[in-house]
Amino acid sequence: MPSRASLASLRQLGEFGLIQRLTQRIGRAGPPVLLGIGDDAAVIRMGPGRLLLLSTDLLAEGIHFDLATATMEEVGYKAAVGNLSDIAAMGGEPQYMLVALAIPAWRTVADVDELYRGLLRACRRHGVHLVGGDTSASPRGLFICITVTGISKTRRALTRDGARVGDLIYVTGTLGDSHAGLKLLRARRKPVSRAPGEGQRRNVRFLVKRHLRPTARVPEGQWLASRRLATATIDLSDGLSGDLGHLCTRSRVGAEIETASLPLSPACRWYARLLHRDPADFALAGGEDYELLFTVSPDNRRRVDRLAQRRGFRFTRIGTIKSRKFGIQVRPPTGPPHAMIPRSYRHFQHLGPTAGPGEA
Numbered sequence: 113m114p115s116r117a118s119l120a121s122l123r124q125l126g127e128f129g130l131i132q133r134l135t136q137r138i139g140r141a142g143p144p145v146l147l148g149i150g151d152d153a154a155v156i157r158m159g160p161g162r163l164l165l166l167s168t169d170l171l172a173e174g175i176h177f178d179l180a181t182a183t184m185e186e187v188g189y190k191a192a193v194g195n196l197s198d199i200a201a202m203g204g205e206p207q208y209m210l211v212a213l214a215i216p217a218w219r220t221v222a223d224v225d226e227l228y229r230g231l232l233r234a235c236r237r238h239g240v241h242l243v244g245g246d247t248s249a250s251p252r253g254l255f256i257c258i259t260v261t262g263i264s265k266t267r268r269a270l271t272r273d274g275a276r277v278g279d280l281i282y283v284t285g286t287l288g289d290s291h292a293g294l295k296l297l298r299a300r301r302k303p304v305s306r307a308p309g310e311g312q313r314r315n316v317r318f319l320v321k322r323h324l325r326p327t328a329r330v331p332e333g334q335w336l337a338s339r340r341l342a343t344a345t346i347d348l349s350d351g352l353s354g355d356l357g358h359l360c361t362r363s364r365v366g367a368e369i370e371t372a373s374l375p376l377s378p379a380c381r382w383y384a385r386l387l388h389r390d391p392a393d394f395a396l397a398g399g400e401d402y403e404l405l406f407t408v409s410p411d412n413r414r415r416v417d418r419l420a421q422r423r424g425f426r427f428t429r430i431g432t433i434k435s436r437k438f439g440i441q442v443r444p445p446t447g448p449p450h451a452m453i454p455r456s457y458r459h460f461q462h463l464g465p466t467a468g469p470g471e472a
């Protein structure tokens with residue numbers, strides 16, 4: 113008879129509860145698997161000074177993308193970047209890609225051509241070769257599953273588990289733009305009811321582009337790995353509030369984020385103000401930034417700042433690693449700090465009220 117626990121619905125267990133359960137069931141692999149489930153990519157030793165990185169992502173229409181607001185080309189491009197970003201977070205060089213598709217029969221050949229135009233464009237940009245995949249009909253909606261491999265020539269890959277109390281927390285680029293861009297796409301790119309001026313149109317274009325054409329921070333990741341400057345790294349796919357939580361859980365630490373330090377683009381600030389929202393909320397809760405979050409020992413702070421500036425990287429210090437007991441807190445510019453609530457997307461728990469056969 114199935115145990116009580118196994119009768120729980122996935123909605124009750126949640127995405128991360130399910131992954132935890134699978135992790136226990138699968139168990140640890142022996143060498144040469146240096147790292148299995150639990151990070152942005154698996155790490156396998158292929159020989160002296162040569163690590164293979166493996167990552168896969170499944171994107172479902174209606175959950176990860178909406179073909180009413182993005183073209184097939186944009187969906188393809190972004191799907192590839194999401195995967196490349198996981199290799200970037202491990203400090204690796206992406207190499208090969210496999211693409212599996214489940215697609216409704218009524219879709220046209222031109223749809224698939226467009227999708228691959230986006231995928232191949234992202235691959236070319238990063239010197240990645242698309243070497244295979246799989247094709248199936250889908251009874252409903254488009255599904256894209258991408259697997260990417262990378263290599264790391266450093267002794268250790270960048271992982272989520274190396275942050276120590278006192279380390280400084282950094283992020284690349286700016287945060288919240290993608291969330292703002294998504295909101296704009298849902299509002300049909302209309303920020304206000306009256307006709308927007310050129311400045312506003314420029315902001316709209318910037319934010320929408322940040323959502324549809326994110327950047328995988330591959331050079332930044334490789335740079336951090338080769339200089340051994342990061343103690344822990346994760347890419348921000350689900351939103352800072354959720355992904356920082358994953359890094360802290362793996363590193364068994366807490367963190368404090370200063371909202372005044374969050375890097376926000378002028379366009380993101382503008383749009384948040386227009387909606388009477390705090391742009392820091394976009395940065396904390398919004399997903400799909402595909403920036404890197406990494407931690408640095410305080411001894412290396414000056415080196416990181418100096419070398420990053422010389423290299424032209426935009427790195428911003430946003431907080432400090434604290435003890436696990438401290439938890440994860442957000443310190444606003446005024447007023448007391450408060451606990452950071454993970455508000456990122458959770459699969460199975462964002463599907464609305466529809467009950468399945470076993471649910472009340």
Ligand code: ADP
Nearest residue numbers: 131134148149150151152153154169198349350
């Ligand atoms: P990311 O957001 O970086 O893609 P995920 O949150 O999807 O990471 O996954 C976290 C970890 O759990 C990864 O190491 C991933 O390989 C693993 N994982 C996720 N789903 C499964 C699954 N169905 N079976 C085995 N491992 C999984």
Ligand code: MG
Nearest residue numbers: 152198347349
């Ligand atoms: Mg990731």
